[in-house]
Amino acid sequence: MNRIGYIQNKYPEQRCIINKTKNNYVNLSRFNFARYAYYIDKLRGADFSNFQFIFIGIVPSSVKMMHFFNFITPQKKNWVTTFETSLPRCRELISIHHNPDYVDGIKRCPAVEKKLKWIASEHCKAIIALSQSAKKIQKNILNVYSEYKDTIENKIHVVAPPQKILISNNSKKELNETDEIRVLFVGGDFYRKGGAETVIALNNIVRKNNIKLSLTVIGDLARKNNYVLKEWKDDEGFYKKVSEIIEQEPWIVHHQSLSNYEVLNLMQQSHVGLLPTWSDTYGYSVLEMQASGCPVITTNVRALTEINNEHCGWVIKLPLNKYSELAIDSQEKKDSFRNTIISGIENAILELNSKRGLIQVKSTNSLDRIIAQHDPEDYKSQLEKIYDKCS
Known part of the structure; x- marks a missing residue:
C-alpha cells in the first residue's frame, strides 16, 4: 500500500x-x-x-x-x-x-x-x-x-x-396515464447548463398542452455568465423573464442549492432529468441521474454523447465545431442554438407524455449503461x- x-x-x-x-x-x-x-x-x-x-x-x-x-x-x-x-x-x-x-x-x-x-x-x-x-x-x-x-x-x-448504482430497482419510475411527470434540472451554473431553456420549454408545454408535470430546479440564478455566448450575452430582460416564470408558476420548485444527499434523493424520485447544457466538460450529474434510474435529456456537446444516447435518454443535436463545442459568432447563431435546445426539450417531454412506457425502458437502459461502463x-x-x- x-x-x-x-x-x-x-x-x-x-x-x-x-x-x-x-x-x-x-x-x-x-x-x-x-x-x-x-x-x-x-x-x-x-x-x-x-x-x-x-x-x-x-x-x-x-x-x-x-x-x-x-x-x-x-x-x-x-x-x-x-x-x-x-x-x-x-x-x-x-x-x-x-x-x-x-x-x-x-x-x-x-x-x-x-x-x-x-x-x-x-x-x-x-x-x-x-x-x-x-x-x-x-x-x-x-x-x-x-x-x-x-x-x-x-x-x-x-x-x-x-459511478455506483443508487437504486435497488426502478419500479417506482413507472408512469401511468394520470401520473404527473416529475422533471428535475440540476446545474449550479444555471444559465450555462441550460436552466433558462428548461424553464422556457416546460412553460411552453404547460401553457399549450394539457399535461400534468412538475419541475424541480436546483441552480443559482445569480450565475448569469454563460461564457459560451461571448459578446452576445443575454440582457437583464431575459434574466427577469426566466426568474418571473420560476417565481410565479406553482408547478416549479426552485432551490439555489441542496446537499448532495438531497439532490440524489430527488433524482431517485424523478422521472426525467435535464442537462441541456451550452458547454460541459463531462456531465457528472448525468451519471448520477442514470444511476438513479432517471433518464436524461441532454445536448450533444463534448462528452455527452459518450454517456447519453437515444437508447437510454434523449439527445438534442446541435451543430458543433470540430471539438464538439458550440461556437457562437453572431446573435443569429445564438438565437438559433437556443431555439433548437428549447424545441428539443419540448419534443422529448411530449414524446414521453404520449409514450409513457418509454420512461421504464429508458430507466432500465440507463441503469444497464452505468453498470457496464462506470x-x-x-x-x-x-x-x-x-x-x-x-x-
Missing part, C-alpha cells in the same frame, strides 16, 4: 482520485508554493493565472507518487494527472475549443512548450482523459507540438469516471494498473 499525493479536495478529486484504490491518499495542498503565486495573480485582477493548475512545492519522502486533476508539475517525483479538456490548462489554450472551425486557435508559444516538456518527462507516467472528447482536443494540441506528440500520446488513457471496481482496477507504472 502506497501513499499517493493529491492537490485539492474538490468534487473532481473526490469523484476520480481520492480513496478510489486501496492506497493511502495524502493532501499536499499546503505544500504547493505555486498556489500562493496564483492568489497574488488573482489579487492583481488577473482573469486567469497560469499558476492555477501547477504544483511546485515540497513532497514528503513518504509519498510514493502524485495523482492530480488538471494539474501538472516539473517536480522530479512520479506523477499522473486526470484531465477534463486538455493539458496544460493555461491561458494560451483555455478557450481554443470554443472557436469556430475557420479560426486557427492553436499557436506555438514558449509558455505551452515549457509545460509540455513537463508532461513529456519521464516523471509523468500517464495522463488520464475523462473522455474521448478530451483525448481528441489533446491530440490536436500535440499536432502543433510534433516533437512531443508521440511521447505524450503514448501516455494518454481514457478512463470514464466511476463500474467502480473496474475503475479501481484500471487506476491500479496505471499506478503500477510509477513503481
Whole structure:
C-alpha cells in the first residue's frame, strides 16, 4: 500500500482520485508554493493565472507518487494527472475549443512548450482523459507540438469516471396515464447548463398542452455568465423573464442549492432529468441521474454523447465545431442554438407524455449503461494498473 499525493479536495478529486484504490491518499495542498503565486495573480485582477493548475512545492519522502486533476508539475517525483479538456490548462489554450472551425486557435508559444516538456518527462507516467472528447482536443494540441506528440500520446488513457448504482430497482419510475411527470434540472451554473431553456420549454408545454408535470430546479440564478455566448450575452430582460416564470408558476420548485444527499434523493424520485447544457466538460450529474434510474435529456456537446444516447435518454443535436463545442459568432447563431435546445426539450417531454412506457425502458437502459461502463471496481482496477507504472 502506497501513499499517493493529491492537490485539492474538490468534487473532481473526490469523484476520480481520492480513496478510489486501496492506497493511502495524502493532501499536499499546503505544500504547493505555486498556489500562493496564483492568489497574488488573482489579487492583481488577473482573469486567469497560469499558476492555477501547477504544483511546485515540497513532497514528503513518504509519498510514493502524485495523482492530480488538471494539474501538472516539473517536480522530479512520479506523477499522473486526470484531465477534463486538455493539458496544460493555461491561458494560451483555455478557450481554443470554443472557436469556430475557420479560426486557427492553436499557436506555438514558449509558455505551452515549457509545460509540455513537463508532461513529456519521464516523471509523468500517464495522463488520464475523462473522455474521448478530451483525448481528441489533446491530440490536436500535440499536432502543433510534433516533437512531443508521440511521447505524450503514448501516455494518454481514457478512463470514464466511476459511478455506483443508487437504486435497488426502478419500479417506482413507472408512469401511468394520470401520473404527473416529475422533471428535475440540476446545474449550479444555471444559465450555462441550460436552466433558462428548461424553464422556457416546460412553460411552453404547460401553457399549450394539457399535461400534468412538475419541475424541480436546483441552480443559482445569480450565475448569469454563460461564457459560451461571448459578446452576445443575454440582457437583464431575459434574466427577469426566466426568474418571473420560476417565481410565479406553482408547478416549479426552485432551490439555489441542496446537499448532495438531497439532490440524489430527488433524482431517485424523478422521472426525467435535464442537462441541456451550452458547454460541459463531462456531465457528472448525468451519471448520477442514470444511476438513479432517471433518464436524461441532454445536448450533444463534448462528452455527452459518450454517456447519453437515444437508447437510454434523449439527445438534442446541435451543430458543433470540430471539438464538439458550440461556437457562437453572431446573435443569429445564438438565437438559433437556443431555439433548437428549447424545441428539443419540448419534443422529448411530449414524446414521453404520449409514450409513457418509454420512461421504464429508458430507466432500465440507463441503469444497464452505468453498470457496464462506470463500474467502480473496474475503475479501481484500471487506476491500479496505471499506478503500477510509477513503481
